[in-house]
Amino acid sequence: MGVFQCESDGAQRTLRKLKARSVRDLAIANAFFKPGPAMGGMAGAFVRRYRGEQAVTYLHPALQPILGPTQGVLIFQEQILRLAREIAGLTWAQADQLRRGMSHFGAQEMAALAGQFIAGCQRPPPTGPGFTPAQASTLWEQVMPFAGYGFNQGHATAYAEVSFRSAYLKAHYPAQFLCARLADYGGFHHPAVYMAEAVRLGLTVRPPHVNFSAEAFSLAEGRSGPVLFMGLGQVRDLRQAAITAICQERGAGKFSDLRDLLRRVALRPKEIEHLIRGGALDGLARSRASLLAEAQEFRHGSAGQMIFDFGRRAVPAETLRQRWDWETELLGPAGQRVDRSAGAGARKPAGACAPGRTVRFPRPVAPDRGRASARLDRRPRLFPGRRRHVRHRPRRQGGQVPGALATAAGAGALGWGWVGHVLAAGGGGGRSAKCKVQSAKRRERRFVSENRKSKIGKE
Incomplete structure (x- = not known):
């Protein structure tokens, strides 16, 4: 908790699986947690190999110099560049296109690049690695999901250094x-x-x-x-x-x-x-x-x-x-x-809720901000068919909540709603709520107008 890049549940699970103990372990964990390695189909094998529970194997001996430091699994973007250049024989421009991922290109461009990659892997020695068609296709299937979703090694190492220092400071x-x-x-x-x-x-x-x-x-x-x-x-x-x-x-x-x-x-x-x-x-x-x-x-x-x-x-x-x-x-x-001087261990009052709970939005009633609060219940809905609810999400800054929320929900039950942005603590008031409601009304009118125009055009 509080350690840079290690606070989410997924990052903590990854660190426990890999049993990270050094900056290098943290760098690999940072890159491994990204979607690319997980989508490559080798996530489970990498964890077992990294912990010494499974022997490291390679699709082809030519891959050992590139994938050896990461137990035979694609982890960093630099490995994608080396595979495209040294194994498939592509140009640096083509290798960079592959690194950027398939989302940047059309189906025809990706099909052409796939053909060049598979053909380059099958080049016979000494000019090529001499992959079989099945090995070349398997390598492409591993590379393609990873491309565009990987983490470069320099970035991961810099993050790992900050994470390691943060963990040291919290421990000591x-x-x-x-x-x-x-x-x-x-x-x-x-x-x-x-x-x-x-x-x-x-x-x-x-x-x-x-x-x-x-x-x-x-x-x-x-x-x-x-x-x-x-x-x-x-x-x-x-x-x-x-x-x-x-x-x-x-x-x-x-x-x-x-x-x-x-x-x-x-x-x-x-x-x-x-x-x-x-x-x-x-x-x-x-x-x-x-x-x-x-x-x-x-x-x-x-x-x-x-x-x-x-x-x-x-x-x-x-x-x-x-x-x-x-x-x-x-x-x-x-x-x-906070620790209260009297009854620090008192139970939490009924009505308070934790972040992540979805509740129905009650009508706020507050004597100090009554007009602005009452207006919130009549806020326009861009999607009238959906239930109105508030997803409690922690606010990043300030941690302050308007009095209307505590009055309406009781003991801060709506302490993390979008209302906190409308009735900003210490300012805003009714004018802020009015401006935001008017902006939402304008957006709704544009939304309805565009839909009508599109329907008329189709008819």
């Missing part, structure tokens, strides 16, 4: 590695997946905090080991100027309470509320609910005014479900992976 410096990976918006998977991996490795993951977090993910030393803090940039609707001011003021000393924060940093009411609900002020008061009540008092007064505790009414602490809802709304799906 897991906290620093995952922090850097998350600070760069993750990778192959959603950032929440890498946060779950950090928890699996024994790291503590915390929500953003005004006394510890930078703009992106950062690492701090805790009592029991490294602590991974989400970045302040993950908090919805928090301005860049506010993030910069918090980080600069923190250099003069940590914030002691909400009053100290508001006295030193100019924050808007919405930013204060989102910081509190997202957990960025945890530890500065008894609970987030009490901080929200205190912020409400400051809104009507001033942070410089003195407010006596005996004049305040006791505010009950928020529930775990409330924390879950707040963090999902303000931090996105990644907020579901």
Whole structure:
């Protein structure tokens, strides 16, 4: 998880099959995982030969110098060029055409190239290898599916070097590695997946905090080991100027309470509320609910005014479900992976779902973005006969989810939908949704108009 070019299920299966232990093994695994070798009909034989479970055999002795390093199986594009040039006697231009694959040429061109390749393989010694017609046809059948879908050796080796270094860093410096990976918006998977991996490795993951977090993910030393803090940039609707001011003021000393924060940093009411609900002020008061009540008092007064505790009414602490809802709304799906100060091992609330699940799209209802949210349910469909559904796919960047989604589906159940692109966190609003709906309507009108024209022309 997190290692370059080794994160997908297929790549991990390939590495386990080949028992990769070196950069060379990784380079071969990178090339072997591509469609070309798998379509050549020799995938199973290559795995057995590479692991020493089967003897290496060649279709013809002339192939040993070319296919020897890869156990008699086509793996790299360079081998295609050598076969076309040294075995079939084709020109370099023809060899490059073969490397590019059959998708670039018509049936007649490929038939002519196949005839030249098979005839060249049957050239008698010493000018040719002397293949039999059956051997030449078999070699062509192995080359043709591979051509156009292979991996060149230089590319595979460069990738393997990066993969090897990434694996080393994760094995010896897991906290620093995952922090850097998350600070760069993750990778192959959603950032929440890498946060779950950090928890699996024994790291503590915390929500953003005004006394510890930078703009992106950062690492701090805790009592029991490294602590991974989400970045302040993950908090919805928090301005860049506010993030910069918090980080600069923190250099003069940590914030002691909400009053100290508001006295030193100019924050808007919405930013204060989102910081509190997202957990960025945890530890500065008894609970987030009490901080929200205190912020409400400051809104009507001033942070410089003195407010006596005996004049305040006791505010009950928020529930775990409330924390879950707040963090999902303000931090996105990644907020579901944080270690909460109370009940870190609490069960996942009902209604939340994992990426990859297909669900019916409910009508979103949100008081803050009601008009834009209601408009989404009436979005035009280019294919009216199909069921409307949302395929949950992790978003690559940001990890932030609009409040309408958490409100409509409950605990971030629709945290990975296309709606996240319409109601972008911290911006967009109704105007973004309106523009996208109008664009879809224009596309639908063009689609219907073109179909009508084509029908009229046929009649």
